[in-house]
Amino acid sequence: xxxxxxxxxxxxxxxxxxxxxxxxxxxxxxxxxxxxxxxxxxxxxxxxxxxxxxxxxxxxxxxxxxxxxxxxxxxxxxxxxxxxxxxxxxxxxxxxxxxxxxxxxxxxxxxxxxxxxxxxxxxxx
Numbered sequence: 479x480x481x482x483x484x485x486x487x488x489x490x491x492x493x494x495x496x497x498x499x500x501x502x503x504x505x506x507x508x509x510x511x512x513x514x515x516x517x518x519x520x521x522x523x524x525x526x527x528x529x530x531x532x533x534x535x536x537x538x539x540x541x542x543x544x545x546x547x548x549x550x551x552x553x554x555x556x557x558x559x560x561x562x563x564x565x566x567x568x569x570x571x572x573x574x575x576x577x578x579x580x581x582x583x584x585x586x587x588x589x590x591x592x593x594x595x596x597x598x599x600x601x602x603x
Contacts, residue, residue, distance in 0.1 A: 479603055481511050482566065483543040494539040501531050501573050505561045508547040509577065512559060516599035524579040527556065531575040542566040549603045555589045556580040557600050 489500045513522050537543055544566045551558040556578055563573040583590045592600070 479508075479512055479515060479547045481508055481545050481547070483507065483545055483563070485537070485541075485543060490539050496537040496543075496572075498531075498533065501533075501563060501575065502529060504543075504545055504563055504573075505529065505531075505559075505575060505577055508545040508561050509559060509579075512547045512549075512603050515603060517596060523582060523584070525582045526577055527580045528578040529575065530577075531573055533573050534571045537563070537565065537572045543572065547603065549600045550576065552592065552597055552600055555591055557592065559603075 483504055485496060485500075489496050489503075491497045542565070544564050546562040546564065548560050549557055550560040558576050558578050560576045561574065562571055564571055581590045581592050581596075582588070
């Protein structure tokens with residue numbers, strides 16, 4: 479899945495680079511689109527257990543960016559989405575990372591198995 483990003487002026491630091499903390503927001507944007515692709519407009523019933531970012535090259539003011547999201551691993555109660563933020567003009571890798579999502583029952587306050595229909599949908603991302 480590939481999503482165009484619209485960096486905001488506030489995403490940049492004083493040197494015109496996208497601030498390092500903003501990449502987690504970019505991952506969140508990708509995660510929302512991936513969730514909508516997988517299950518549609520239902521409330522996400524997962525929690526983020528881990529987030530990882532590796533910075534490859536600076537994204538500068540005015541550069542058009544895209545984020546790629548793929549499901550890289552599915553476990554019994556969790557899955558991993560991998561992300562790549564790219565300069566849209568030449569596919570230069572700006573940052574890579576991953577988040578681990580855990581299915582969660584908020585009422586019972588515990589992790590639960592991934593439903594079979596969600597597992598199938600995640601495999602398509």
